[in-house]
Amino acid sequence: MQPFRDPEQILTRTRLVERFLRYVAIDTQSDEESESCPSTEKQFDLARILVEELRELGLDDASVDEHGYVIAHRRGTRPGALGWIAHLDTAPAFSGTGVQVRLHENYAGGDLELGHGVTIAAADNPEMAQCIGDTLITASGDTLLGADDKAGIAAIMAALEILQSHPEIEVPDLAICFNPDEEIGRGAHRFPFDSFGAPEAITVDGGFAGEMNVETFSADRARVRFTGIAVHPGTAKGKMVNALTWMGKFLARLPMAETPECTEGREGFFHPTGVSGDAAACACDLILRDFDTKTLRTRGERLRQMAEALRAEEPRLRVEVEIVEQYRNMAEVLAQHPHFSTQLTEAIEQAGLEADLQPIRGGTDGSQLTAKGLPCPNLFAGGVNFHGPREWISARVMALSACTLLNLAQAWQSPRDSAETTRVS
Ligand SMILES: [Zn+2]
Known part of the structure; x- marks a missing residue:
């Protein structure tokens, strides 16, 4: 095999940057208020362009389904099958309308002025020191950039471009999926496992x-409902039970040391995200997070105990705790597929990088896909400062993501392949 370790080669032989700039210009913001899939019609705008481009790259079966999932396959020359996945949407947290990119060529160090009073400070972005001489790409201060995850899409397309011009490079069958609505946690909800076909994949996100x-x-989410007793406040003495007052006590008793603002690394948290209601009845929503699923369950139990304690203090108050599962740490499943981490680490090292194994304090589509039986770790796409106006990416690092994809595909060997012959195209 021929390891790819020269990002310059990707930047000069593919249209990586041109593609990336085309993709970020298309507004694909998802919307958590929407019930439809995709949550926003505009995600189809990018999906349709990608179908065209995949066909130009020789993936003739490329198509987009009614839910906005772009699927394509490439027949390989080695046994086995591997999936590459990236998401179409950008975060609802910040505008992605009318992205005006700025190319900061031959970055010399120091802060970057984006306009609209927004600066990316080198002091807050230690990664910038590793990008001297690179072309850095940003927006203009009034939108996010959308490197999350259009850099992942562009890296996948660049890797396919290399494979098209070098058919002698031996890789297994490849299944490509560009999915909608990752940013609102629904990327895996309508994932077309059958048409995708590959039994193992990575998200490039x-x-x-x-x-x-x-x-x-x-991850679990919880809703705690408080029902009091409503009485005219002028004659309420000894009769009224104010649900809001008791909800306030409940929130105040959440341990401050276990909040997002006081935790990092492998520490979990309680995070109240919203409240609704009035003095008669109200509710608060929380998200609960831990790396260890048993600890997460205990966290839910602790909420129930807090509710119990309130009821003991005010027996006329009704407090109900409802806990709903959101997603599970993919490490629990991936531990059964150790070849995956090993090969991904090697592919990163072959690209001349050090593998930086980070536990994500969040979820990816991969967490849900893994839980649904498609083991799916996550690879860097290059971006920094996601979901805000200070998002930036180095073109060189995006190219290194494409290099890693090519290295992984060339060396790909799954224990499944000795047991059965997998073909997806
Ligand atoms: Zn993302």
Whole structure:
């Protein structure tokens, strides 16, 4: 095999940057308020372009389904099958309308002025020191950039471009999926497993050079409902039970040391996200997060105990705790597929990088896909400062993501392949 370790080769022989700039110009913001899939019609705008481009790259069966999932296959010359996945949408947290990119060529160090009073400070972005001489790409201060995850899409397309011009490079069958609605946690909901076909895949949706993720949070959400007794406040003495007052006590008793603002690394948290209601009845929503699923269950139990304690203090108050599973740490499943981490690490090292194994304090589509039987770790796409106006990416690092994809495909060997012959195209 011929390892790819020269990002310059990708930048000069493929249209990586041109593609990336085309993709970020298309607004694909998802919408958590929407019930439809895709949550926003505009995600089809990018999906349709990608179908055309995949066909130009020789993936003749490329198509987009009614839910906005772009699927394509490439027949390989080695046994086995591997999937490459990236997402179409950008985060609802910040505008992705009318992205005006800025190319900062031959970056010399220091802060980057984007306009609209927004600066990317070198002091806050230690990665910038590793990008001297690179072309850095940003938006203009009033939108996000959308490197999350259009850099992942562009890296996959560049890798396919290399394979098209070098048919002698031996890789297994490849299944490609560009899915909608990752940012609102629904990317895996309508995932077309049958037409995708590959039994193992990676999402290309991670951060800076070398990052790989085989671990995410395990996540539940909770709704706590408080029902009091409504009485006219003028004659309420001894009769009224104010639901809001008791909800306030409940929130105040959540341990401050276990909040997002006080935790990092492998520490979990309680995070109240919203409240609704009035003095008669109200509710608060929380998200619960831990890397260890048993600890997460205990966290839910602790909420129930807190509710019990309130009821003991005010027996007329009704408090109900409802807990719903969101996603599970993919490490629990990936531990049964150890070849995956090993080969991904090697592919990153072959690209001349150090593998940076980061537990994600969040979830990816891969967490849900892994839970649904498609083992799916996450690879860096290159971007930094996701979901805000200070998002930036180095073209070189994006090219290194494409190099890693090519290295992984060339060396790909799964224990499944000795047991059965997998073909997806
Ligand atoms: Zn993403």
